[in-house]
Amino acid sequence: MLASLLVAGTLGAAALPPDLAAVAAAERGFALDAHRFGTRLAFLAHFDAEAWLFRPTPVPALPALARDPDDGRLLEWSPKQVGVAASGELAVSTGPWAAHAAGAAQYAHGHFLTFWKRGTDGIWRVQADGGIGHPAPAPAAPGVAALTDPPGAATPLDAAQRQQRHAALEKADDALRAALGTDPAHAFDTIADPALHAMRDGQPPADGAAALELVRKDASGLGRGARRALDLAASGDFAYTLGGDADCIDCGSYMRAWRWRNGAWKLLVDLSLSNR
Structure with missing residues (x-):
């Protein structure tokens, strides 16, 4: 094997x-x-x-x-x-x-x-x-x-740029988690990258339009657990967030990879898990 x-x-x-x-x-x-x-x-x-x-x-x-x-x-x-x-x-x-x-x-x-x-x-x-x-x-x-474009010449962000990009990442992750609690069927519609790769237990992974269809079937609130960690590349074009809390069973847990595209963070990979 x-x-x-x-x-x-x-x-x-x-x-x-x-x-x-x-x-x-x-x-x-x-x-x-x-x-x-x-x-x-x-x-x-x-x-x-x-x-x-x-x-x-x-x-x-x-x-x-x-x-x-x-x-x-x-x-x-x-x-x-x-x-x-x-x-x-x-x-x-x-x-x-x-x-x-x-x-x-x-x-x-x-x-x-x-x-x-x-x-x-x-x-x-x-x-x-x-x-x-x-x-x-x-x-x-x-x-x-x-999953990403071939790396080219990268100029590291300066301190102010990094702080701004970091704040934008937190805002994007917070907005998605909030939307999952209020309108889960459409939470990913505007934040998903066109190449979104979605992973859900019991189903094979899906990409693009099929990934959006997969995440729309989620149980209400899945993937909105408290954020536990994030990291941002020096170039500011790629990042990840992750979260979940055993004290909120219905919130689920998540791992998310993001890329900066056209002046905004877009969700490239989403793995959301039930805590049950």
Whole structure:
């Protein structure tokens, strides 16, 4: 199973621009370490000290992983779509996963979503990781697709510009969470990027118009939990937000990747989970 996932995620990756290919390579390296050393050790090795893990609400990853038993469960995955900021240090990846208990023949399936950040040492580390489960998907075409435009020359924002872009991101995330509580059927209509990638438990991911149709079927209020973290690329064109609170079961949890387009933040990837 791992070999087929990695082959599907590797073929065609050479055609990606270098920054996008580096994110795909980091994800594949993470998956290979899980195969060689076990899932728990691989997660501990690749997660940043301040990373988040969704269970289903966001929790600090390293303390949660430190408490996990080594139960022999096999988790295999590979990237199918990646995106990266123009400044090349903040990224997103998503793709299929498959898992089974030690000694079991039957696999569970789904898709993961991972936010990455490249440190000053050049190493990519996981900032947040979550996912959905769904029935076994049809075999995917080989290759890795780009979620963002190929990175070009990027000029970092100055302090004032960064503060403005940060405030605009908070406002966009707040507006979406508020709309999910009052008009969930239309909450995404004006804020979604045309290439929106939506992930919902029990369903395969969807893109574009199909993604909008998928999110319109959400239970009322799903994905409006309290924001727990956000980060903004130095270039100001890419960011993520995440949230959820166990004290608000009906609010659900979320991971969102955003890109700056035509003077506004647009939602590029949305994973919303029930807390039940």
